Amino acid sequence: MLKLLKYLKPFAISLVVVIALFFIQALAELYLPTLMSDIVNNGIVKNDTNYIMNIGKIMILVALGDAVCVVIANFIGSKVAVALGRNLRDILFKKAERFSLHEFDKVGTASMITRTTNDIIQVQQVLVMIMRMMISAPLMCIGGIIMAVHKDAKLSIIFAVALPFLLIAIGIFLLKGLPYFRIMQKKLDKLNLVTREGLTGIRVIRAFNRINSEKKKFKEANLDIRDTGLTVNRIMAGMMPIMMFTLSATQLAVVWFGGLRIDSGHMQVGDMMAFIQYAMQIMFSFLMMAIMFVMIPRAEASAIRIDEVLKMDPEIVDAKEVKSAEGKRGYVEFRDVTFSYPGAEQPAINNISFSAKPGEITAIIGGTGSGKSTLINLIPRFYDVTAGSVIIDGLDVREMSQKILRTKIGFVPQKAVLFTGTINDNIRYGKADASLEEIEKAAEVAQASEFISNMKEGFESVIAQGGNNVSGGQKQRLSIARALVRRPEIYVFDDSFSALDFKTDAKLRAALKSETKESTVLIVAQRVSTVMDADRIIVLDEGKIEAIGNHKELLNTCDVYREIVYSQLSEEELA
Structure with a gap:
């Protein structure tokens, strides 16, 4: 007291x-x-x-x-x-x-x-x-x-x-x-x-x-x-x-x-x-x-x-002297990154190294518990690496201001989260001063315009607490629109298409290509159909990189990837 x-x-x-x-x-x-x-x-x-x-x-x-x-x-x-x-x-x-x-x-x-x-x-x-x-x-x-x-x-x-x-x-x-x-x-x-x-x-x-x-x-x-x-x-x-x-x-x-x-x-x-x-x-x-x-x-x-x-002192704090990134806009690199959760017996991810550049789509796929979401969470610095470093625009994220780092990123979490308020409010959460035109454009790219227009109040329709009055797929699309309206340097989609049907998934990815062509895109997915068109696919297995390449290369060289593909797609679909 x-x-x-x-x-x-x-x-x-x-x-x-x-x-x-x-x-x-x-x-x-x-x-x-x-x-x-x-x-x-x-x-x-x-x-x-x-x-x-x-x-x-x-x-x-x-x-x-x-x-x-x-x-x-x-x-x-x-x-x-x-x-x-x-x-x-x-x-x-x-x-x-x-x-x-x-x-x-x-x-x-x-x-x-x-x-x-x-x-x-x-x-x-x-x-x-x-x-x-x-x-x-x-x-x-x-x-x-x-x-x-x-x-x-x-x-x-x-x-x-x-x-x-x-x-x-x-x-x-x-x-x-x-x-x-x-x-x-x-x-x-x-x-x-x-x-x-x-x-x-x-x-x-x-x-x-x-x-x-x-x-x-x-x-x-x-x-x-x-x-x-x-x-x-x-x-x-x-x-x-x-x-x-x-x-x-x-x-x-x-x-x-x-x-x-x-x-x-x-x-x-x-x-x-x-x-x-x-x-x-x-x-x-x-x-x-x-x-x-x-x-x-x-x-x-x-x-x-x-x-x-x-x-309690927050573990993740800004450095005493924060630096400004001077490298290429939207460049992401993992250098020998290892991360362990507190109290864990072994690392969640181990010795991860790769780079992702603007204009490219980098996909990450792997089995459950392979470390996909953990890896993605290190980019906006939700956790700090145990060893190695995560580089954004040529600078270690630990040397950057957290505010500046996160303004560079449009993050769509694995579990879509909406807030009490209108659809406008939820999309504008990504950019406070977004105009109505920008909101409508983001919703259109996210394939959300159709269901929004069918709602009585349109963009002024109220979202209940936790988004309980919209479906899982609708929640995901609104979460994606929230990231798109920000027009960030880096897009991070953490299994953000899982609740979408294949048709909507395909239309959304097609629309995203033109919208994000100047940005770096990282997609975590369980579906092969979501990642097979990516410029680079990273296959994770038990926290380690099993292989990196495009769909065709991995299909010929990576057993883990081939196993995932054959478990989801038929011979006709592969052909």
Whole structure:
């Protein structure tokens, strides 16, 4: 929790004002019992009506001042807490945007969402409580003890018994409850993960008739978090009865021993009434702090999880001195590239070397798990190579600015991703200032114009979250249009034609040839028909290059390629 306090620096003036207002409020509340004592001792006992009226007016003014201070302090405090939550969400999101895919894998998407939402809300709520209670409660407690001792030092010995008992009780409950609050947040991560998988994978779940299985999985995660919540609430539930028992016992002791001191002439009635109020203030201060101590452990667990993300340094960062590429525009080269995923026993790709030039189509084909997508992901620097180097326009990608590198690339991922918004918005995602003519041209080349024109609103038709209101092939074509509108130096298609029928695939590749004739094109594909017209085909097998050549050359020289071809095409199609 303390590690996040540095993010309160922009609100330093507001915090000083809040502390000052709560300080004034505490002084006002400590002054009121003394005024009441004076009314009883000097007004009621002496039957002095004027004195009662004068002191009564002062009490009203003090009470009004107290109320105004509390309202303003709570208003400012709430604004600070909400603003801190907003800033932390902003910082966390921007930090996540800079993470490599490895960091995302390490934290997990479900956990990242929990940390950005629920964990920050926990911290935000506790900050509000801290400003409301943790400032005024200690002031009230210390001030109440001082005033009580001033009224009657001997009667104050009661607090020497009650307060240590309360502190020990609170400490025991906190030590038992703290570990469960940390477990709660982890189990909330799991619940979010199960929920997310159940909602995003609903088609697969229904297709395989696994709805009851998913319900069971969700029920288990839900009951798990419920049981942990019940356990921690049972532990903390014992705190309040002990607090109230101690409060009542203290009040009874004050009345009992105070009555004896009044009877012996060592104390006045008004002083005992004031003493009772100070005792109540002291005990309620501890009650407020106990409530705070119940809330702080969970917020502390949340703060630790937030801080974990904030402390994570992105693995992929720009070099201290970035260089400008001076080589041929769109030139791509892999030089002895090896890459291993963290914790993997062997490299995903090993000793890869090839080059791709503008005006050429370079295709990459191979079996499942051969390293095709891994190789492609190294070009926009989603991962950094373990050994060797990826060269773009004559410069190692690690020496380039990530922003400049990625503006050179039109990337179409293996899984087509669309965003909530119109078709126009989704295509314009590739180029923010794209004109309507450019968008229509990109859609036409991507073979998307026909289905877009059949939609009621055309290019203004709304795409649902995740593109759930369009088919897989339509998603792929819109993703391709998004890359085309950018008109980049390098096009990277990561198995981006898999959901298209053969006719659309052929028409799209034909249209792409004229559109991308000045750019470098790299295509990852499973279909032989997609790659057989490429200028260069790279055959991958178990992370290594098996052969490089055109379709005819590889058909005669490469067993792996020949096996893939014969598994997909008939003798008539080959002829």
